Amino acid sequence: MDIIQRTEAILKTLEGSELCTRQAGQVRQLVERMQRLEMTLAVIGQFKRGKTSLVNRILEDDVLPVGIVPITAAVTRIRYQEGRTSRSARVWFQNGLCEEVDAGDLHKYISEQENRDNERGVAEVELCTDSEFLKDGLVLVDTPGVGSVHENNSRSAYDFARESDGVIFMLSVDSPINQIEIDFLKNTRRFAGKFYFVVNKIDIIDEEELQEYLDYCNALICSIMEIEPGSEEAGAIRLIPVSAKRDRGIDQLKEMIRQDLVHSSRTIMEDSASHKLQEILKDTRRQISDYREVLKMAPNVFHRRFQDMHEELQKWEKKCEGLPEHAPDGSTKTYLRADLNEEKARLSEKVKQLFGIEYVYEVNRTEAGQILSRDEYAAELTNTCRELEKTMDTIFMYKEENAYTVARRIEDLNILLHTLDRYMLQ
Ligand SMILES: Nc1nc2c(ncn2[C@@H]2O[C@H](COP(=O)(O)OP(=O)(O)O)[C@@H](O)[C@H]2O)c(=O)[nH]1
Ligand SMILES: [Mg+2]
Known part of the structure; x- marks a missing residue:
């Protein structure tokens, strides 16, 4: 049974029970994404690592608001649309409504200062661009910080790791990997298809310090991912040093992602769909066990x-x-x-x-x-x-x-x- 057949069979099973409506919805979305051959790549990491700056650099356009204070309180999904040069974005609300806004006004919806605890009920922001990089069905997602003081934010970062086929995990040389990030990686490594570890802000240190930092990250990531240090798998961990501010290393990162997309998009997608199905099945079992508790x-x-x-x-x-x-x-x-x-x-x-x-x-x-x-x-x-x-x-x-x-x-x-x-x- 191939992955599409398996997914459809699972969907049918879940749709047959009133207890599994949420999970059925998740599987339905998974089927749609596979049919559209759309790959989701989420940028995830702690506040201020430079995630949004990186997204802007990848798009070669300072379209998303960046800041010294926590800025991104909602998820922004960026996809390709031919000839789309206008800088307008769509804000989707939790009740299903949508508003077209000027990209320059996005901060009103996605910044923590202007939309505290998401009181505006924003579900997500959608931005369409004609960036060549996204042309082959890649959807780039900027997420709020992992482990922020705002619970609802960290939840959405987790949710997005779950939904993604690939993750750009953002580190920066100005601070070590902390416990929140370690926990996050431990929890997400099972269900994201592909990880790119990007080390940002290399403009503030010299070559020697950078090598030291990269070695430290490699050792730590090996231990988090339960990979034997020095093994072939450990060598395959990609740490990509960049400076989102000075536009260094961005082309290499894009090239790496593009190569993966061209050569193994189907494998990445099938791998990640399989991980996701497994998570959804586990979640369904949890729901059923909660239900049984109520019966007792x-x-x-x-x-x-x-x-x-x-x-x-x-x-x-x-x-x-x-x-x-x-x-x-x-x-x-x-x-x-x-x-x-x-x-x-x-x-x-x-x-x-x-x-x-x-x-x-x-x-x-x-x-x-x-x-x-x-x-x-x-x-x-x-x-x-x-x-x-x-x-x-x-x-x-x-x-x-x-x-x-x-x-x-x-x-x-x-x-x-x-x-x-x-x-x-x-
Ligand atoms: N020195 C330096 N600062 C950066 C770099 N990338 C981002 N920043 C700064 O880090 C802060 C947080 O950036 P932002 O992209 O909003 O981070 P996010 O919270 O992870 O989305 C901003 O003040 C940026 O100007 C970089 O490569 N080098
Ligand atoms: Mg941000």
């Missing part, structure tokens, strides 16, 4: 949770009834599908709080801007609440008295686990 809950606690859920959803339905038909100026009030997405995210949050499992709704970006009348909006939200209650009843077999139904669900779950095990690499 004492009946009175279990009952209380369902009561809370019921009361909560009743409140939501009441809110729907009270939604205004007119805006303050007397005109007919309209609603957006994006608002509905936000409500659904809140419902997911509630499920997580009450039952400790993830139940996510997929956000459809193309429909987020759809305008709904008050009645349509209220009807859809009410319906979502009712469906959710029914689904929770089914999933947890709440008040289910029919022994056959219970047996069937347990049997289905066992089959699901068994199937997932079959797809896990040993």
